[in-house]
Amino acid sequence: MMVDTAIAWFRRDLRVHDNEALVAAAEADRLLPVYCVDPRSRDTRPYGGSDSFRYPKTGGHRARFRRESLEALRGRLRESGSDLLIRFGRPEAVVPELAAAVGADAVTFHGMPAPEERAVDRATAAALRERGTEPRRFWGRTLHHPDDLPTPPTEIDDTYTRFRKAVEADSTIRATHPVPSLPPVPGTDDPTVEAATVRPGDLPSVEDLAATGDSLAAGADGASPDPDERAVHPFPGGEDAALDRISAYLWDGDHLREYRETRNGLLGANYSSKFSPWLNEGCLSPRRVHEEVTAYERERVENDSTYWLRFELRWRDFFQFQVLKHGAQFFAPGGLRRRDDVEWKWDADEFGRWAAGETGVPFVDANMRELNATGYLSNRGRQNVASFLANDLRIDWRRGAAYFETRLVDYDPASNYGNWAYVAGVGNDSRRRAFDVLAQARQYDPDAAYVTTWLPELDGLPADRAHAPWTLSTEKQADYGVELGVDYPRPMIDPESSGDDPV
Ligand SMILES: Cc1cc2nc3c(=O)[nH]c(=O)nc-3n(C[C@H](O)[C@H](O)[C@H](O)COP(=O)(O)OP(=O)(O)OC[C@H]3O[C@@H](n4cnc5c(N)ncnc54)[C@H](O)[C@@H]3O)c2cc1C
Structure with a gap:
C-alpha cells in the first residue's frame, strides 16, 4: 500500500502479532493506531426483533479485561515508537473525522461477522469513502480464512461435522503475519497536523467500558469486581498475558497432551486452555495457537488431544461463519432452524x-x-x-x-x-x-x-x-x-x- 498516512483502526483485534490490518497500515510513511470506545458496547440496550427486552451489553468482568488489553496494546505500540489513540464515540463518526484531520489516505481494519459489528464496518467504510479516504478491510478472526474455505461462508453446511470434514480435507491454515516495524505517528514531523488531533487520550476506565445500572453484576455498579480466589484463572488482559498463557499451558505445564481427557473438568486452571478471553478480544490469533500446537506436536507429542484443540477452534470458526451466513436469524427466537413450534416463556x-x-x-x-x-x-x-x-x-x-x-x-x-x-x-x-x-x-x-x-x-x-x-x-x-x-x-x-x- 503506497500511502503517506494510514490509520490502523483497532477493534476486537488488540494485538500486534498476526495482525494483517496493522501490517498493511505499517507500509505507510506515517501511521496512526486508533481505538474507539463505542458507547453502544456499554449501554443497556434493547435486544431487538420481536419480544425485545433491554439488557446491559458489557458487565464488569469483560470491561476489566478490555481495559487491561487496551493498556497492554498501548504499551506495546509505544515500545515500538508508536502509540494508541483512544477516542470516545462511534467509530463511524470518530474514524473519518480523524482521517480528515491527519490527512490519512487509507484506514485499515479487521471485519467482524455479527450483524451489529458488520453494520459498524459498513457505516465507517461508507463515511470514509465519502470523505475520500480508502477503507481497507481484512479478516483475522478465524483459523481458516473465509477465502480458503471449500465454499464461500454463505454456503457452508449448517452441520458442524460436515463443515469440519470439508475444511479438514480441503482448507489450509495461513501462516501468521510477522510483527511489523511501525512508522511514526503523524504530527511528529508535520506542522500541518495539530498536536491536539493526535494527543493519545486517556485509557477508558472500567466504568467507562461497563454498563451502568447493571444490578446483577458481581461489581454491582459496573465497576471492576474484586477477584475471587476460587477463579480458575485471573485472566489478565493483553497480548503478552495471552502468550504467557500459551507458555504455561502448553510448554511449562505440558497440559495439552491430556486435553481431550481433561476438557470436561470444572475446577482449576488447566483442565482446558482458557484461551477464550484472549481469542475473543483479539489479543491472541487462532493461527498463532495453531502454530504453537504444531510446534508442540513436533517437539512433544502429537495425539488425540492436540487434534482436539484444533477441533474446538474449528467449532469457533464454524460459529463465526454461521453468523456471517445467517445474520439476524441467528439471534431470533426460533433460531436458524426457524422453529415456531416452541413456546418460550418469560417469568x-x-x-x-x-x-x-x-x-x-x-x-x-x-x-x-x-x-x-x-x-x-x-x-x-x-x-x-x-x-x-x-x-x-x-x-x-x-x-x-x-x-x-x-x-x-x-x-x-x-x-x-x-x-x-x-x-x-x-x-x-x-x-x-x-x-x-x-x-x-x-x-x-x-x-x-x-x-x-x-x-x-x-x-x-x-x-x-x-x-x-x-x-x-x-x-x-x-x-x-x-x-x-x-x-x-x-x-x-x-x-x-x-x-x-x-x-
Ligand atoms: C451456552 C454456551 C455459551 C458459550 N458462550 C461462549 C462465548 O461467548 N465465547 C466463547 O469463546 N465460547 C463460548 N462457549 C464455548 C465454550 O464453552 C468456551 O469457548 C470454552 O469453555 C472456553 O474455555 P477454554 O478457552 O478453556 O476452551 P478450550 O476447551 O480450551 O477450547 C479452546 C478454544 O476453542 C474454542 N471453543 C471451544 N469450545 C467451543 C464451542 N463450543 N464453541 C465455540 N468455540 C469453542 C474457544 O475459542 C476456546 O478458547 C459457549 C458454550 C456454551 C455451551
Missing part, C-alpha cells in the same frame, strides 16, 4: 433465581455463582445452565444468552448465541440437547468438590446429598447444619425430571 422471578444461582439445584447454582463471581464458566457448566433455563424452565433462551453476554469475560456473539441456540434446540444440529443436570452433576463432579467450592453452605454433606439436598430428611438437615429453604433453596423444579425434553 422474571424464575429467571432471577436462575441468574443468581438460587434454583435449589446445586450443580446449576454453583455454575451460575462461578459465572457471576468470575466471568468464566467451563464448557460443561455452560451447557448445563443453558439447558436448565431453556429446556427445563422453557424460558426464552435469548434471555439466558443475553445474560451471558453481560457477564462473560470471553463473550463473543457467534460463539455465545450459536451455542445457546444449539443447546435450546433451535440452532445447528437437530439432535436433542436437553441435559439431565442431576446425572451430569454426578458424572462430572462425583465427589461434589465443585458444588461445595461455589456453595460452601453444602460443604460437609456427603457427595450424593450435596448434589441432591432435597433428599435429606429434616433430622438429617439438622445433623448437617443445612436447613432447606433457609440456608439453601428448595428446588424450583423436580430435579429428577431434568432433561426430559418436552418438545
Whole structure:
C-alpha cells in the first residue's frame, strides 16, 4: 500500500502479532493506531426483533479485561515508537473525522461477522469513502480464512461435522503475519497536523467500558469486581498475558497432551486452555495457537488431544461463519432452524433465581455463582445452565444468552448465541440437547468438590446429598447444619425430571 498516512483502526483485534490490518497500515510513511470506545458496547440496550427486552451489553468482568488489553496494546505500540489513540464515540463518526484531520489516505481494519459489528464496518467504510479516504478491510478472526474455505461462508453446511470434514480435507491454515516495524505517528514531523488531533487520550476506565445500572453484576455498579480466589484463572488482559498463557499451558505445564481427557473438568486452571478471553478480544490469533500446537506436536507429542484443540477452534470458526451466513436469524427466537413450534416463556422471578444461582439445584447454582463471581464458566457448566433455563424452565433462551453476554469475560456473539441456540434446540444440529443436570452433576463432579467450592453452605454433606439436598430428611438437615429453604433453596423444579425434553 503506497500511502503517506494510514490509520490502523483497532477493534476486537488488540494485538500486534498476526495482525494483517496493522501490517498493511505499517507500509505507510506515517501511521496512526486508533481505538474507539463505542458507547453502544456499554449501554443497556434493547435486544431487538420481536419480544425485545433491554439488557446491559458489557458487565464488569469483560470491561476489566478490555481495559487491561487496551493498556497492554498501548504499551506495546509505544515500545515500538508508536502509540494508541483512544477516542470516545462511534467509530463511524470518530474514524473519518480523524482521517480528515491527519490527512490519512487509507484506514485499515479487521471485519467482524455479527450483524451489529458488520453494520459498524459498513457505516465507517461508507463515511470514509465519502470523505475520500480508502477503507481497507481484512479478516483475522478465524483459523481458516473465509477465502480458503471449500465454499464461500454463505454456503457452508449448517452441520458442524460436515463443515469440519470439508475444511479438514480441503482448507489450509495461513501462516501468521510477522510483527511489523511501525512508522511514526503523524504530527511528529508535520506542522500541518495539530498536536491536539493526535494527543493519545486517556485509557477508558472500567466504568467507562461497563454498563451502568447493571444490578446483577458481581461489581454491582459496573465497576471492576474484586477477584475471587476460587477463579480458575485471573485472566489478565493483553497480548503478552495471552502468550504467557500459551507458555504455561502448553510448554511449562505440558497440559495439552491430556486435553481431550481433561476438557470436561470444572475446577482449576488447566483442565482446558482458557484461551477464550484472549481469542475473543483479539489479543491472541487462532493461527498463532495453531502454530504453537504444531510446534508442540513436533517437539512433544502429537495425539488425540492436540487434534482436539484444533477441533474446538474449528467449532469457533464454524460459529463465526454461521453468523456471517445467517445474520439476524441467528439471534431470533426460533433460531436458524426457524422453529415456531416452541413456546418460550418469560417469568422474571424464575429467571432471577436462575441468574443468581438460587434454583435449589446445586450443580446449576454453583455454575451460575462461578459465572457471576468470575466471568468464566467451563464448557460443561455452560451447557448445563443453558439447558436448565431453556429446556427445563422453557424460558426464552435469548434471555439466558443475553445474560451471558453481560457477564462473560470471553463473550463473543457467534460463539455465545450459536451455542445457546444449539443447546435450546433451535440452532445447528437437530439432535436433542436437553441435559439431565442431576446425572451430569454426578458424572462430572462425583465427589461434589465443585458444588461445595461455589456453595460452601453444602460443604460437609456427603457427595450424593450435596448434589441432591432435597433428599435429606429434616433430622438429617439438622445433623448437617443445612436447613432447606433457609440456608439453601428448595428446588424450583423436580430435579429428577431434568432433561426430559418436552418438545
Ligand atoms: C451456552 C454456551 C455459551 C458459550 N458462550 C461462549 C462465548 O461467548 N465465547 C466463547 O469463546 N465460547 C463460548 N462457549 C464455548 C465454550 O464453552 C468456551 O469457548 C470454552 O469453555 C472456553 O474455555 P477454554 O478457552 O478453556 O476452551 P478450550 O476447551 O480450551 O477450547 C479452546 C478454544 O476453542 C474454542 N471453543 C471451544 N469450545 C467451543 C464451542 N463450543 N464453541 C465455540 N468455540 C469453542 C474457544 O475459542 C476456546 O478458547 C459457549 C458454550 C456454551 C455451551
